Amino acid sequence: MSTFIIPKFALPGFVAKIGARLPQWPHALSLICGLNLVRSLGILPAETLAEIDGRTFRVTVLDTGAVATFTLQGGVFKPVFGKASPDLQFTANLSAYLQLLARQEDPDTLFFNRQLTIEGDTELGLTVKNMLDAVDFSTLRASLSRLPGFARLRDHGDSHTQTSPA
Amino acid sequence: MSATAQPESFRKPELICPAGSLPALKAAIDNGADAVYLGFKNDTNARNFSGLNFDLKTMAEGIRYAQSRGRQVLLALNTYAQAGRVADWRKAVDQAVDLGVNAIILADVGLLDYAAKTHPQARLHLSVQGSATSYEAINFAYEMFGVRRAVLPRVLTLAQVEHVIKNTPVEIEVFGFGSLCVMNEGRCWLSSYACGESPNTVGACSPAKFVKWDKQPDAMEVRLNGILIDRFGNDENAGYPTICKGRFEVAGETYYAMEEPVSLNVVELLPEIMRIGVAAIKVEGRQRSPAYVTQVTRALRQAIDAAAANPDRFVVKPQWMSDLAKVSEGTQATLGAYNRPWR
Numbered sequence: 001m002s003t004f005i006i007p008k009f010a011l012p013g014f015v016a017k018i019g020a021r022l023p024q025w026p027h028a029l030s031l032i033c034g035l036n037l038v039r040s041l042g043i044l045p046a047e048t049l050a051e052i053d054g055r056t057f058r059v060t061v062l063d064t065g066a067v068a069t070f071t072l073q074g075g076v077f078k079p080v081f082g083k084a085s086p087d088l089q090f091t092a093n094l095s096a097y098l099q100l101l102a103r104q105e106d107p108d109t110l111f112f113n114r115q116l117t118i119e120g121d122t123e124l125g126l127t128v129k130n131m132l133d134a135v136d137f138s139t140l141r142a143s144l145s146r147l148p149g150f151a152r153l154r155d156h157g158d159s160h161t162q163t164s165p166a
Numbered sequence: 167m168s169a170t171a172q173p174e175s176f177r178k179p180e181l182i183c184p185a186g187s188l189p190a191l192k193a194a195i196d197n198g199a200d201a202v203y204l205g206f207k208n209d210t211n212a213r214n215f216s217g218l219n220f221d222l223k224t225m226a227e228g229i230r231y232a233q234s235r236g237r238q239v240l241l242a243l244n245t246y247a248q249a250g251r252v253a254d255w256r257k258a259v260d261q262a263v264d265l266g267v268n269a270i271i272l273a274d275v276g277l278l279d280y281a282a283k284t285h286p287q288a289r290l291h292l293s294v295q296g297s298a299t300s301y302e303a304i305n306f307a308y309e310m311f312g313v314r315r316a317v318l319p320r321v322l323t324l325a326q327v328e329h330v331i332k333n334t335p336v337e338i339e340v341f342g343f344g345s346l347c348v349m350n351e352g353r354c355w356l357s358s359y360a361c362g363e364s365p366n367t368v369g370a371c372s373p374a375k376f377v378k379w380d381k382q383p384d385a386m387e388v389r390l391n392g393i394l395i396d397r398f399g400n401d402e403n404a405g406y407p408t409i410c411k412g413r414f415e416v417a418g419e420t421y422y423a424m425e426e427p428v429s430l431n432v433v434e435l436l437p438e439i440m441r442i443g444v445a446a447i448k449v450e451g452r453q454r455s456p457a458y459v460t461q462v463t464r465a466l467r468q469a470i471d472a473a474a475a476n477p478d479r480f481v482v483k484p485q486w487m488s489d490l491a492k493v494s495e496g497t498q499a500t501l502g503a504y505n506r507p508w509r
Contacts, residue, residue: 051216051217103456104457105457106455106457106458107455108493108495109457109458112404113403114386114400114401114402117381118379119381122379123373123374123377125374126215126216129455130187130217131217133187133189133217135189136188136189
């Protein structure tokens with residue numbers, strides 16, 4: 001049972017100033033490796049992946065100064081370098097992304113509260129949001145636990161199930 | 167146990183929660199929903215959004231998950247069959263029956279007739295999209311199609327809801343939480359005015375392909391098929407990009423000309439809702455994520471249990487209200503039409 005609550009926070013301004021001057025490829029590659037790992041587990045619906053194939057995405061973390069631009073090409077996530085404008089762009093502070101990843105906050109809530117900005121192709125944004133929402137964490141955890149180095153996940157329950165039904 | 171005897175009409179309503187995905191369904195069940203409602207991945211339901219809803223395999227898994235825990239699954243088939251494609255909607259009715267859902271929520275009288283004749287054993291609910299606001303309309307659906315429950319449009323006062331309940335054998339379901347619009351349910355064409363598509367025709371209000379969010383230095387602008395709906399200042403909350411919640415210039419003034427972005431929250435009315443005999447309380451939001459479903463279901467489960475256990479001494483907990491306010495559109499809640507003084 002998950003009890004840790006990710007608070008809303010913003011890193012000090014200097015972090016973004018420094019971060020924006022650092023090379024962007026290391027975290028972009030980390031993100032892309034993570035996406036490809038999840039994709040290779042087969043838990044993302046094939047028809048939705050086909051729908052978003054060939055489109056370009058940008059994730060900007062405001063308070064770290066990090067920017068990652070990537071595309072899905074032939075079913076594989078790949079980095080995109082240069083300043084070409086993406087089809088879809090997400091912009092938020094680090095805490096909002098962490099809250100979304102942990103399913104602690106709803107993207108619509110963050111969007112209403114202006115903590116998350118989504119620009120570009122709205123339908124593509126909805127497709128991506130709904131695809132991520134549909135990932136069953138219990139399936140993800142079971143798939144990851146079969147990989148070397150992830151065995152400990154086997155012992156943990158499903159984090160979104162907060163209470164047990166009577 | 168309640169200190170004073172409750173009227174014969176008193177009943178503890180079921181909590182009906184939205185599920186746009188399997189994780190949302192599990193979140194609803196795990197946090198205490200009595201039933202979930204969901205739809206197929208097509209325009210037979212009014213939340214036909216890209217990537218949302220269930221294919222047959224996932225729906226079967228969701229039904230197993232819910233029913234094995236003693237909960238119910240209601241299938242929303244709440245759009246109107248379009249000319250030349252009636253077979254698609256009838257097929258969806260057949261699939262729902264084959265899958266073993268506990269009830270089918272229908273709006274179209276043609277489909278109600280088909281379902282009643284083809285699957286007389288199926289439990290049918292009259293959707294809010296059916297726009298039945300009077301007991302006469304509901305009793306018509308009961309007599310013609312054997313409808314067992316009706317979901318009321320969000321336009322009636324509680325006194326009017328009570329009047330309906332007293333004059334029909336059909337169970338009554340009301341909305342308890344979620345985004346509000348102009349509530350002309352099943353009859354709204356505002357979205358079509360801008361883009362030619364609306365819930366009744368394609369299963370979506372303001373379809374995403376027509377929506378454009380545009381970040382400006384001092385505001386976020388949103389357009390529906392080129393029509394400017396709103397400009398949100400940097401310190402203002404945003405809302406869904408629907409025409410009814412837009413700000414427009416009327417006679418030289420710019421304001422919410424129809425409705426402002428706001429959510430319904432009936433928690434403080436729960437004892438009264440129970441007293442008049444409402445059978446079920448529905449949460450809006452199949453388009454929302456599992457996080458929303460978790461938060462809303464948990465708060466409402468606790469509130470309904472507390473109100474049912476002691477309706478006379480029911481106290482609204484600030485925690486429920488803050489949890490619900492946080493996920494509200496517009497971050498403000500109203501009692502909607504339920505307590506309005508005029509009729």
